[in-house]
Amino acid sequence: MSTRALARFAANLNYEALPPAVIERARVHLLDGLGCLLAGTMGGPGRSAADMVAALCTQGGEATVFTGCTRGSPRDAAFVNAMTLYSVGLNDIHTESVSHPGGCIIPVVLATGEAGGAQGRDLLVAMIVGYEVMCRIGRAVMPSHRERGFHPTGTCGTFGAAAAASRMMGFGANETANALGIAGSQAAGLFEFHRDGALTMVFHAARAAQNGVEAALLTKTGLTGPCTVLEGERGFCRATSNAFDEAALTRNLGQPFEVEATSIRPHFGCSSTIAASSATAVLVKRLSVRSPDDIAEVVVRCHAVVARDNDEADPQTLLAARLSMPFNIALVLARGDVVTADLYDADLRDVRVKASLSKVRLVRDDAMPRFGCSVSIRLANGRNGEETILTPRGEASHPLTWNEVSDKFRRLTASVMHPEGVQPVIDAVRSLETNGVRVLAQRMLEGMRPVA
Template sequence: MSTVTQKIARFVTNAQHVDLPEWSIHEAKRTLLNMLAISLSASEAKGAKILIDWAINEKANEQASIIGTNLKTSASNAALVNGFLCHLQDYDDTHFPTILHPTAPIWPAVLATAENNGSNGHDTLAAFVVGAEIACRIAMSVHPWHYDQGWHITGTAGVFGAAAGAGKLIGLTEQQLTNAFGASGTLAAGVREVFGTHGKPLHAGHAAENGLRAATWALAGFTGGNDIVGGRRGFWAVASRDGHSKDALISQLGEHWEFKMNGLKPFANGIVSHPIQQAVIELRNEFNLKPEDIESIKAITHPLVLELMNRANPIVGLEGKFSFQHCAAAALVDGAGHDAQFTDKKVNDPTISNVRSKVSATIGKDVSEDEVHLQINLADGRKLKKHIKHAVGSPTNPMTDEELMNKYRALSGEILPKSQAENLATAVWDLDNASNVFELCNLMRA
């Protein structure tokens, strides 16, 4: 009888491009475009510079490109740095049921593998889709126990998706991919204590790197056992000791797609506060609100807002990304939630700090993760209310292609000339017709 790890390996190796839902290929392009936009924008940040300088000093073989630079390094180093860049601003996509960020660990591994091996765009897109599905399925199988224990699911589930995507692209057999899962699963890492620091995006980069390495090693004969996921001392037993769901991993695999529950972010911060930000911005614009008008901002939210983003007094910009109070205050003062709202200077701005002190949240019964009931009490006595049922960027209310392109142009324009950025976008949208990814990778370099 096959183990659960062998079953997911069989799904990956048997999956054909023609069997994948048409929407999934289009969504793969959208997530790639989003990754390029946010990685380009992040490429000059302090944390990015640290890893880029490290990659330069490694003097590795020039196999794959680092986004937003003129550098090539080893495929595994490129996967690490690009995964870090993709997650650095917390502007990447999110699988809503589990808060997994699939793109940051998977696309960098797949893209580096494709560039190093000369893979065509058709196969590259398919590899990402199956990798993303595996990561989402792994995440679902341990949700919510794993995250509640303190694990960062993007790093721990993402490494399986990275191995699946890279392994699919280099043609691993079922047994080889089972071994790759064994290697990647034993390297799965990331704890939530480092949220608000460079440690969080490192989880994504490390997952991309380790998934790619595991696939490459397995091709050469590396062994990893037959059931890293379900074994007596495997991933479920060790990293999700309070519970797991076998059905969530393998039931209707290839028929029901968890990847469809993925969404792109309109704001560059923890996704659970997005409904609050959207509601604040809508009321701000509707009533022309100014900071001095505000008596208080009160939100009735999902429990995860208080669990993940209750930082009343962030000190640095990265901490602001995990402060619902700061997110709401910046939305009121600036009418935005881009990375510019999460600098060290911005979190210490007196006007924003003053508004931030007036923001509070309580848990609402049956309030979903993409919902909020918000009330702004004004100094003149008025009480303004806004109910966001499904925030923009959620699977129920996804960003349109036009909205995504607006985000892409704004962020890529910080680094690339306009003509190069437009050509890069065209290369993404036409990727399924490309004989290789070389042009795309050349265009993403600055």
């Protein structure tokens, strides 16, 4: 049975048996996710989640809530930190499941690991487990799952978070299967946010993380869940997908690991816009573009899904802007390069960005890979250029290195951390097995600038 097989895998995975390259990829993704978490502490979604937790009078506990630098239960800390991390448009993505595992899994292992005083190796193994379960379930139900209106980060992320929390709490296979069964009644998230850029997209990762911790805690107190929750006649796969592949749940588990199949975004944007932003930046330099006024037209040849879903020419929210191809290209034109930072409302209203939105035109190209594109720029003086990127930097097949992600971390956190506080966090992740999770959380807190 698939649910029990995943539960056995989650409970029995051994740090010593993991290939060093897999541990290293998990470490790189952890650093990347922590950069997004820290950068997001200045944004609205994280503050909204932190304010809600405070209003419920549930502050105080064993885990750090980084927005506001307060304390909370592992459940509440996972919720706020996931909302904060996922709100930043630079977190990782698993393209086959079209989900964002870091936003759901990292806050869970950080909160439960800090609360329990876990060793660093325990966090890394639980993180690998969470990515594996979440992404395999996504593979099994896609693409029908999303076509029916579900958001895999919220739905599949709940299972991944439950698996990660179960591992952090030391569950055996039976307990883990039970927690997955409970998670099945919590897995939710509708893709309708894409219509107007509503922030429920960010909420989905937060609720997935929170529900994953909750499922494990409920298991500890005796609640039961169906141990056929994934493959059963009335289970998750059949309920949420018209055409699912049950074998994908367990086929060649860990060969390779799903964390190795997960991409890291090198700069701001959604996965559908990363290649176009990078190509535009290349052309800006090649054509010596000094101002957006130099541009007459930008044409983007892209996959049919991108041409359909990412063509918003006048986004009204920050999330809509992240998903908008015209906005991401106009942002590069206005700044002269790609942006490795979180964006705020002032960026959305930037007149230099808005002036270029109408100059961008998307053209469907059925030969283009899902996340590739070709960008052509025509200048007002008649000069033109074209740049094609079929596999963006940061894709699983073209991954960022530790040093590249460390540099991204520095740029992401420049506005929220003291300059002298950045390197100790990077070092704490690098030596996580030696120092443990509480030391990592403490280094993050010590490096943060005071909240104004």
